[in-house]
Amino acid sequence: MANSHGSASTVDALDLRILSALSAQPDAPVKQLAAMLGIPASTCAFRVRSLRARGVIAGLELVIDPAALGATVQAMIRVRLANHSKSGVDALFDALVATPGVLQVFHIAGADDFLVHVAVADAAALRDIVLEHITVHDVVRATETQLVFERRRGAGVLTALAAS
Template structure:
């Protein structure tokens, strides 16, 4: 299981960089440097350092799942029969490699995993659960919830102040 190492706190400039990139991930280094009043080389160095430290982890491409033939999204709760590292890790590894899985969350509480999936229709959702989840002997129970709509939250960063950026 992946453990997070303790990272040094961000200074004010790092926070401003991360905030601007979170608001507009396609911002060029030139535009970012201009908004921050920095030399482009300084800005590029700071962004590269944030990536190397793991503060900024790649970029995200958001897909229109309906246009790709997967308009139905669901959350599937999974409860395990037995809990040990081998069973949990094996199931986790299998689930994240299953086509249609958007995210897998290993959680505490009554359930052990939440799966966010996208499929073509209700029949495909039923088949997904039967062919990819309940086939694992360690799975005791599943519960499926349809997603009607999804919206992004504001996240953990304050919105950039247009007066200063």
């Protein structure tokens, strides 16, 4: 489990157990986590603080269901660039993440240069993102939009580490 602050060797078996418990119940109080893991609350609190300080736990995220707010259409927009100057790529990246309705932006290698995950109210709003916020940039050569029918969260890296 490498990160910008350390390496896989900085995370031991107890840390992995704590991370698994936190993944299952991110809002659980330290006392409850400690009880679930069968360790003292002070040890659990120290380990959680250490995981945060080392950047293993990078933050907490509020997950909002876009459909509950009227954004029932999700799509992935593939973006291909005409040229790849650093300033052009950086400017487009910044503009994409600032676009209303954009959930995530991935700068990728391969035939496409960006994947933009959006959630919008309807097809017209999806079209507007493409025409008013993406293709208006000179650096963009082409886009391709794919509707998302369903999304599921993957098993994650903890499962892979537990299996090794």
